């Protein structure tokens with residue numbers, strides 16, 4: 001740090017001390033020897049929980065300032081002061097996190113984004129979501145995955161990522177704060193927005209894009225791509241033809257019709273490994289007790305979290321998208337399938353904890369679908385989702401089983417309370433999941449039940465299927481230019497392209513694709 005009057009240090013404090021300024025200052029004093037009176041300003045710049053042993057503590061990275069020059073703000077807005085001059089355009093297909101951040105970045109680079117989105121804006125989308133929950137009816141263009149903000153709008157809004165691009169992650173988090181997320185996401189090592197806050201943030205990002213000159217067209221679906229000499233010439237949409245030389249294709253991993261279209265047009269796509277399994281749920285209390293090593297949870301601690309991983313029966317088994325205090329969500333994108341996922345409100349104050357529990361699958365698992373060529377993994381995925389729908393008995397009722405009964409391969413005679421709103425019905429999930437997946441899950445669950453006390457108790461339940469953790473297809477692209485390996489001007493982007501997983505990495509991928517288009521437009525190859 002250049003200013004010798006600024007110091008960074010790490011301290012551990014008990015949960016009851018986290019809101020007490022004097023306790024924190026005393027910890028700083030005992031760690032550094034600096035008198036409290038000499039500290040002009042202090043702030044927490046990273047916060048995490050260390051629950052490895054009892055007592056559970058908060059680990060804080062603290063910055064202290066010993067001079068009179070105030071700290072620079074942690075949050076750095078970008079778009080409030082931006083005044084771009086736009087003289088070119090690019091088309092973005094899909095307005096999920098990848099499409100949203102691609103559009104923002106194009107504006108930064110002086111290019112007008114024209115975004116087409118098959119779904120509706122956040123407000124109108126709500127009516128279709130009510131139909132899913134109340135009547136079990138899925139509109140294939142407007143659901144929990146399709147519409148303004150994509151799958152991100154009604155996601156859980158956990159913003160952690162394995163991306164090592166620190167600067168890019170900070171840019172994405174800062175953009176969320178600029179559009180209404182709490183600044184806490186900039187310091188928390190496990191940043192989380194919450195389903196209740198995301199729709200407003202997404203609307204605010206849309207307003208920024210429009211204010212800066214971008215165009216967003218809802219209810220507009222990409223139906224065909226015009227290509228000549230392996231170059232993009234335009235797109236066909238439900239609203240008609242649009243001429244363009246560059247498309248950012250950010251349609252997500254649930255847009256099966258897009259994969260079918262690419263395959264039909266002989267645009268190279270590849271089946272790729274993905275993960276398949278169930279969503280599990282427990283009373284939050286069980287997880288709190290196990291993870292915080294206590295009988296009664298300290299009210300200063302957030303609802304507890306877990307992350308589980310093992311190798312079982314030759315396959316990776318892992319928890320995914322764990323939602324403390326959350327609910328299980330119906331994430332199907334077409335009639336006749338059950339897809340579950342999870343979310344939680346910003347306060348994570350629901351009474352259940354849910355998580356995906358999935359098994360890695362590869363080409364050996366979808367051998368029976370080999371006749372479908374590049375779409376084989378997708379058909380394998382779809383088959384399991386359809387089986388789950390039929391086992392549930394329709395109307396999005398999900399087949400469910402107690403964890404302990406799944407381990408014993410026995411249908412549950414009764415089911416505990418569950419947060420999934422369309423409802424659950426008892427079924428043996430062994431009859432739905434592929435053989436290797438259920439074997440790995442069974443062994444994995446036995447192992448995880450030793451790690452977390454109460455995991456296989458009477459209240460632990462599992463629902464099929466958690467099948468969309470990642471894309472079963474990759475749309476291959478050049479490592480440098482990010483263009484499709486065979487089609488100039490086609491930028492496969494985000495989760496659906498197989499190059500991202502989750503909100504932040506999809507957003508970063510959107511930014512990268514936009515930058516490449518800008519770079520190409522400024523330095524065209526002759």
Ligand SMILES: Cc1cc2nc3c(=O)[nH]c(=O)nc-3n(C[C@H](O)[C@H](O)[C@H](O)COP(=O)(O)OP(=O)(O)OC[C@H]3O[C@@H](n4cnc5c(N)ncnc54)[C@H](O)[C@@H]3O)c2cc1C
Pocket residue numbers: 093094095096097098099116117118119144145146147148149150151152153154155156157158159160220221222223250251252253254255258321329331341342343493494495496500501502503504506
């Ligand atoms: C319930 C739930 C909870 C989740 N929780 C988290 C979480 O906590 N943290 C996390 O990181 N991730 C979470 N995810 C995953 C996250 O939402 C996705 O990884 C992310 O949204 C992917 O972004 P994307 O832009 O690549 O694709 P998507 O978000 O899928 O967006 C694609 C968009 O393209 C549109 N589209 C599709 N086809 C067409 C077409 N033909 N024409 C025009 N538009 C089209 C779709 O309508 C959609 O809006 C969750 C997902 C769900 C469903």
